[in-house]
Amino acid sequence: MNIGEVAERSGIPTKTIRYYEDIGFLHPKRNENGYRIFEDTELHKLTFIGRARSLGFNIEECRALLALYEDKDRGSADVKKIAQQHVKEIEDKIADLIAMRDTLTHLINACAGDHRPDCPILDNLSDGKTKEA
Amino acid sequence: MNIGEVAERSGIPTKTIRYYEDIGFLHPKRNENGYRIFEDTELHKLTFIGRARSLGFNIEECRALLALYEDKDRGSADVKKIAQQHVKEIEDKIADLIAMRDTLTHLINACAGDHRPDCPILDNLSDGKTKEA
DNA sequence: TCTAAGGCTTCCAGTCACTGGAAGGTCAAG
DNA sequence: CTTGACCTTCCAGTGACTGGAAGCCTTAGA
Numbered sequence: 001m002n003i004g005e006v007a008e009r010s011g012i013p014t015k016t017i018r019y020y021e022d023i024g025f026l027h028p029k030r031n032e033n034g035y036r037i038f039e040d041t042e043l044h045k046l047t048f049i050g051r052a053r054s055l056g057f058n059i060e061e062c063r064a065l066l067a068l069y070e071d072k073d074r075g076s077a078d079v080k081k082i083a084q085q086h087v088k089e090i091e092d093k094i095a096d097l098i099a100m101r102d103t104l105t106h107l108i109n110a111c112a113g114d115h116r117p118d119c120p121i122l123d124n125l126s127d128g129k130t131k132e133a
Numbered sequence: 134m135n136i137g138e139v140a141e142r143s144g145i146p147t148k149t150i151r152y153y154e155d156i157g158f159l160h161p162k163r164n165e166n167g168y169r170i171f172e173d174t175e176l177h178k179l180t181f182i183g184r185a186r187s188l189g190f191n192i193e194e195c196r197a198l199l200a201l202y203e204d205k206d207r208g209s210a211d212v213k214k215i216a217q218q219h220v221k222e223i224e225d226k227i228a229d230l231i232a233m234r235d236t237l238t239h240l241i242n243a244c245a246g247d248h249r250p251d252c253p254i255l256d257n258l259s260d261g262k263t264k265e266a
Numbered sequence: 267t268c269t270a271a272g273g274c275t276t277c278c279a280g281t282c283a284c285t286g287g288a289a290g291g292t293c294a295a296g
Numbered sequence: 297c298t299t300g301a302c303c304t305t306c307c308a309g310t311g312a313c314t315g316g317a318a319g320c321c322t323t324a325g326a
Binding site for chain 3: 147151166
Binding site: 002003004014018033034035036 | 301302303304305
């Protein structure tokens with residue numbers, strides 16, 4: 001397979017595939033003409049990485065998962081640990097975002113949204129206090 | 134005030150303050166020795182930006198809010214619109230993260246987490262399917 | 267008066283995970 | 297033989313900082 005076909009089948013852009021080669025995720029062979037040739041195993045790897053990325057694992061986490069994936073002797077405990085750590089991080093982010101949303105929603109509700117310049121949102125950004133109606 | 138004091142009072146690092154000057158948020162005057170001198174208005178602006186950033190507004194949104202903040206004739210509707218748009222984006226992110234978390238939690242629950250190599254998490258990353266017990 | 271510490275300056279480079287674009291080689295169809 | 301799609305490499309940019317180097321300025325203490 002050439003890079004274009006792999007890109008289509010894995011759903012990962014060619015640019016990104018080359019980048020993944022740069023950072024050592026893949027080592028495709030080369031044709032006489034310099035083109036990369038991908039085997040099925042490379043396609044699988046790419047798909048694997050794509051799924052992990054879409055679950056929010058960062059590149060280093062993907063590298064760790066990939067190493068575990070390729071290590072036939074790893075225990076599932078290692079993988080579970082990475083995943084659990086990751087769930088914790090996701091939950092922290094969710095909590096942060098919910099706090100943001102609630103604060104903003106609160107401010108929006110306090111804001112008349114008309115042509116007068118009086119604006120609780122800006123007031124809050126300016127002095128950190130929310131005025132109640 | 135010198136930059137160090139402003140940094141302490143606004144909670145924004147000196148590096149970041151200089152960066153904010155670079156991108157045109159501030160225009161502090163300079164001393165004979167080249168040091169930046171900050172007035173109270175600059176401190177207020179920085180605090181304003183800091184709060185907006187902590188609410189997840191990006192730099193361009195901050196720029197817009199700052200412009201509205203400094204425009205005495207703006208209607209609160211303009212500000213409300215930016216904030217509402219932002220709440221939408223936050224809610225999208227929350228939904229994404231919840232989906233990620235649920236998928237991962239599901240996989241973690243299916244994973245024995247022992248020393249055997251059989252691992253539903255890797256299996257899923259590899260083939261996109263979750264095996265039920 | 268010298269020195270040392272700390273604060274200030276600028277500029278350059280790195281972060282993360284790509285993404286865009288330029289310049290040019292290769293290949294298959296018409 | 298040309299056209300267009302595909303491939304290659306390399307360089308630069310994204311967002312929002314952050315780190316570090318090199319060097320000037322100020323202040324306190326010996």
